[in-house]
Amino acid sequence: MYERDPRAAVGLVAVVAAVGLALAWYFRPWLHSAVYGIYTTPILPLAAVLGLGLGLLARRRLGTFVGGRVGLAVFFALLVTGSSVAGLLAGEDLGKATMEQAGTAEELRETDPAKPRVVTKAVASRYASNTLNFPQYRIAGGDITVRNGTPYWSYALAPDGAFNYYTKRQHGTVLVDMTRQNADVDTVVGDLEKGVGPVFYNNYRFATLKRANYLVEYDDPFMVVHEGDQYIAVPYTKPEFHWLPLPYTTPEWGGVVLIDGQGTIEDLSPAEARAHPVLQEQKLYPFELTRERVAATKYRKGIVNTFTAHEDEIEVAPVPGEGNDQPFLVFTEAGPEYVVAVEPYGEAQGLKEVWTVDARTGEYEIYTPTESLFGARKATDYVRQAARTTDWNRFRPSEPIPVVIDGELYWEVRVVPSDSSGIAYTAFVNARTTDVHEVGTTAEVRAFLEGTPVEGSPDEGETAGRTPTIVVERVAPNGTVIETLEIYGNETVRVVSGTTNATASD
Numbered sequence: 001m002y003e004r005d006p007r008a009a010v011g012l013v014a015v016v017a018a019v020g021l022a023l024a025w026y027f028r029p030w031l032h033s034a035v036y037g038i039y040t041t042p043i044l045p046l047a048a049v050l051g052l053g054l055g056l057l058a059r060r061r062l063g064t065f066v067g068g069r070v071g072l073a074v075f076f077a078l079l080v081t082g083s084s085v086a087g088l089l090a091g092e093d094l095g096k097a098t099m100e101q102a103g104t105a106e107e108l109r110e111t112d113p114a115k116p117r118v119v120t121k122a123v124a125s126r127y128a129s130n131t132l133n134f135p136q137y138r139i140a141g142g143d144i145t146v147r148n149g150t151p152y153w154s155y156a157l158a159p160d161g162a163f164n165y166y167t168k169r170q171h172g173t174v175l176v177d178m179t180r181q182n183a184d185v186d187t188v189v190g191d192l193e194k195g196v197g198p199v200f201y202n203n204y205r206f207a208t209l210k211r212a213n214y215l216v217e218y219d220d221p222f223m224v225v226h227e228g229d230q231y232i233a234v235p236y237t238k239p240e241f242h243w244l245p246l247p248y249t250t251p252e253w254g255g256v257v258l259i260d261g262q263g264t265i266e267d268l269s270p271a272e273a274r275a276h277p278v279l280q281e282q283k284l285y286p287f288e289l290t291r292e293r294v295a296a297t298k299y300r301k302g303i304v305n306t307f308t309a310h311e312d313e314i315e316v317a318p319v320p321g322e323g324n325d326q327p328f329l330v331f332t333e334a335g336p337e338y339v340v341a342v343e344p345y346g347e348a349q350g351l352k353e354v355w356t357v358d359a360r361t362g363e364y365e366i367y368t369p370t371e372s373l374f375g376a377r378k379a380t381d382y383v384r385q386a387a388r389t390t391d392w393n394r395f396r397p398s399e400p401i402p403v404v405i406d407g408e409l410y411w412e413v414r415v416v417p418s419d420s421s422g423i424a425y426t427a428f429v430n431a432r433t434t435d436v437h438e439v440g441t442t443a444e445v446r447a448f449l450e451g452t453p454v455e456g457s458p459d460e461g462e463t464a465g466r467t468p469t470i471v472v473e474r475v476a477p478n479g480t481v482i483e484t485l486e487i488y489g490n491e492t493v494r495v496v497s498g499t500t501n502a503t504a505s506d
Helices: 006-026 028-039 043-062 064-101 121-130 162-167 204-211 270-275 287-299 303-307 376-386 442-449
Strands: 137-147 150-159 172-177 185-189 222-226 229-242 248-260 265-268 314-316 328-332 335-344 353-358 364-367 395-405 408-417 425-430 436-439 470-475 481-487 492-497 500-505
Touching (some): 006 028, 064 287, 064 303, 121 172, 137 172, 172 222, 204 229, 248 287, 335 395, 376 408, 376 425, 395 442
Antiparallel strands (some): 222 229, 328 335, 395 408, 470 481, 492 500
């Protein structure tokens, strides 16, 4: 009878293992999420060691089957409970560190009127798609870039369809001017060796995870057009390890990866990124890290407080953004910065703090209002109330962005159609007085940001300085005022109900 050679079996296992390891090494970018998750969960090896030790001890006394079950139960119990506690410790550590490192701002920086943020992300995506005339490509991504001093929404021209996905590269960059209300789209054409959207062997992320740092977390990429050449910039964070009282990690800014059109990858430290000529005008600090750190400041009074008294606890204000949320990147006279408006925990919607983060250096500042101001969510309610003729079944307020004009804080709210086909108008809501100023053109937006009175604002026109005789409020069943109508002088109000008309004179 034929007997197998044990050496041949061992050799076969070794060959299979070697091939498996080679494939795993080559395709390691596909394993990144799992590997990075394990790497940034240092409680995992501790749970494994304790589970194995207790399992072996139980095996000696209770047998292999029971011992194995005991070991697995201990491992999973320690992993779940330990990860939960470590997550709370990480949040508290990150929040308190953010509070300690943040400077105190006496006032917010003035918004740069030359770089107004007019077009929302949803509208920019629609503009880019509507003007696209490349049948084999689609737009992908969507982030802010700066070219020659003007901020744009940038998109990659990615292959469209299965065949093109495998055979074509990123074909260029689509830029939508975010400072102009009407569609102003520019397309820079040219294939990138490693780009956004194609199959892995032509993809920037696969190449980055093979040639740059592997054990880091990459943010979303954004396109940069510099002197006619296209680049992809990717900010990233790296973990900082803490070992007591339980092992956990917190994120910190690691740097920026820059990929040129030929696929050359540069891994830049924060200082190197700021000094790089291609990135001179760009935001560099990771978006997700900004939100995570500001949100973590809810633990400023400790973990127990967040589950009990909620003293001084905050939350990042949820705002209508159509796929785009805080922080918002704004351009001030001092440069680009992320702005995060936070509210008190719970049902309160007042403005508790405004966090500003230098988008190039990552320096945090906290501004605490000295007077009562309302927050971003409430600003959209005031826009609805002030708009007497807007059909809110067809339009919606979007992206309330804080802007500062002559030391006064306003919420800049864009009103857009439900299909995001354009900007209907822009409303500036005074965060102190609740006055709503509606402007309809880009020129009027710039004029308002410059502090120039805009025709048609509440401070001008035939009703300026006059007190209405009657104020009619349209109220929802829950008591919320949906809109208001002011009646002046000898004007009348006509109430129509069914087929019966009633007229009231003042």
